[in-house]
Amino acid sequence: MFGFLFSLLIIFAASISADPLEDQKLFRKHYQRLFPKLTLKDYADGIYAIDDDSRESWQIIEEFPPYELAIEAGENWFNQAFANGNHYSDCLPNKGIAISHLYPRWDKTQGKVITLALALNQCRQKNGEAPLPYKKGKIAEILAYLAFTSRGNLIGIKIPDSDTRALDAYQQGKQYYYQRRGQLNFSCAICHVQNAGKFIRSERLSPSLGHTSGWPTYRLKWGEIGTLHRRFIGCHKQIRAKIPKPQSDNLRNLEYFLSFMSNGIPINGPSTRK
């Protein structure tokens, strides 16, 4: 009972404090209490950091992972020139290699959070190509390749002080995370903060810390590789909430908030999940 009150207290504290670093500290302290054996880097493995049984089968899958084909396909798409001769790499810093851990980032000129998926589609539009659908297929494969080149890099999301709108976007993401919604009246935090590690029917709930490290993911449920925003949408369906659009303001801000919470955790995408 005391533990429950304590976690409520943390959630309450996290939702009123205004300083992202303070939020981050409280967020981590909560998980530290739930899973005292884990180090920060362990959270990159998601649910498999805390569920030993499924970790075993996951490790066998990761020895010869089903997303290998997607990485290869993604590399081909990425290196293919647009009709005007330009490449994706012309639009991205460091030619797109080993940058996944720096996204989503705040863009001052556009005044919004730019995820890597959005950056890829903006690049396509700038070069006169139609944008790709965001949930699966080509874009997931390209993101898989880019994440693969960034493996092991620590997530390093910045909220620049120079632009107050960045902090606003972060706060909106946080608000979205703790806001109850849908017919079941759940917030993200109810499952992934308060009840992380507990069973929901047969499955364990994963901790939110590290939620953004392993994307895109080959989910056994999907039987293919899909993006983080596809998974966000899946969560909305499960709590019977209104379905948001992938890469909408709300979801991008949510990704910004979650990634900032996960700063310092290595990227291990693409990965496999149940």
Place this chain on the structure above:
Amino acid sequence: MSSIKIRIKQLKNDITQVRALIAHPMETGYKKDEKGNKIPAHYIQELTVKHNDKVITNSIMGSGISRNPYFAFKFKGGKSGDKITISWVDNLGFTASEKKHIK
């Protein structure tokens, strides 16, 4: 880019583990595209695995197997330097083959 990826591992007691991931659409012929037209059947019919030049397994496959199929099996008698060849033939007559040596 080969459509077959192979991993080989020597286990204890003279046992060799072979795993293969094959990129193939494996269309059943019953699926429809966005316009409602049937997507023609396209699936692997026969998969052959050779150890050096000897066929060690030969499977007849149908459309019931999922896209990008994964095969894993173990056999006895594999030695370092031996060659494992995996090849398939599909119902449209396409073929692919890939070989790998045991480490």
